[in-house]
Amino acid sequence: MAAFDPAVAVDVGASPSQPAAWYCDQLERGKVIFFGNVPFDFPQEDRTFLLAQKQTGSRLHKNISYRPASDALNGVSAGSPDRERMHSVMRKFSSESANFVAGFLAPYGGMLKLDFSSFRPLEEQGRDLSLHKRNDLLHVDAFPSRPTHGGRILRIFVNVNPSAGRVWKLGKPFHDFLPKVAQANRLSPTYRGAAGRALARVAAGVGLPVPVRSRYDEFMLYLHDWLKESDDFQKNSGAREVVFPPGCCWMVYTDGVPHAVLSGQYALEQTFIVPRAALVTAEVAPVSVLESTTGTAMAS
Ligand code: SIN
Ligand code: FE
DSSP states (O other): OOOSOTTTEEEOTTSOOSOHHHHHHHHHTTOEEEESSOSSOOOHHHHHHHHTOOSSSTTEEEEEEEETTTTEEEEEOTTOTTHHHHHHHHHHHHHHHHHHHHHHTGGGGGGOEEEEEEEEOSOOTTOOOOGGGOSSSOBOOOOTTSOOTTOEEEEEEEEOOSSOOEEEEEOOOHHHHHHHHHHHSOOOOOOOOHHHHHHHHHHHHTTOOOOOOOHHHHHHHHHHHHHHHOHHHHHHSOOEEEEEOTTOEEEEETTTSOEEEEEOOOEEEEEEEEOGGGOSSGGGSHHHHHHHHHSSOOOO
């Protein structure tokens, strides 16, 4: 198994040696930004608490998620004695990681949109999931209920596990693989027509919980499934195995870099949506690549 691989990641080292815009550019081009230690406050008591959460008990579900905008915790039952503590650990992780990312990637300024965060207490190796839900198959991320309209999905992870690495596969970035895949295969997403999209907008406008998806969002959901279904892509797309060691932290645009998690237990993650207008290298954004590949405007 390969150790941490500099060909797919930029190691920030003890402190950033490059201007912030350079890190934004590297991320947008598909590199992982790697920190050997967590670069924001993450107390030892919080780590110990998270590691004490046992996957076998009925106390915890698959993933625990936290929604910063509404301060809502999901995935821990209401009666659990650990609920309050889990809530405060997630709240702190979310705000500390968000403050860090806002400073480290300063060119994104006030345009970073804070999305959900999650705690992943299950061992990833050997999970019994349906094909489209499997995390050990290469895919790009897309959220069925949270369309981005061309905005990018940026995630920061922490491997909380003190003794085992989190093992990923990482593929070539979107602007590299997508044109080749599209040329070699008949990709045929089913877009709802303009009328369908207009109807969803009206429904959402009167408060119905209907996601208003753009062509881009529909394509990305389709691509997520298509990549997992493609044996050829899984085997022959040149993905590399990378080990994220105990206690490390990393950032990556998971909408653009095909990724899979092969093993590992106890990760924390915070997601951001970065709007197209905030990007420093917008031409490699999946929405731009798709627009030039298909010749169609995708973001509405
Ligand atoms: C994923 O986004 O596919 C999962 C990554 C992880 O949990 O390590
Ligand atoms: Fe993913």
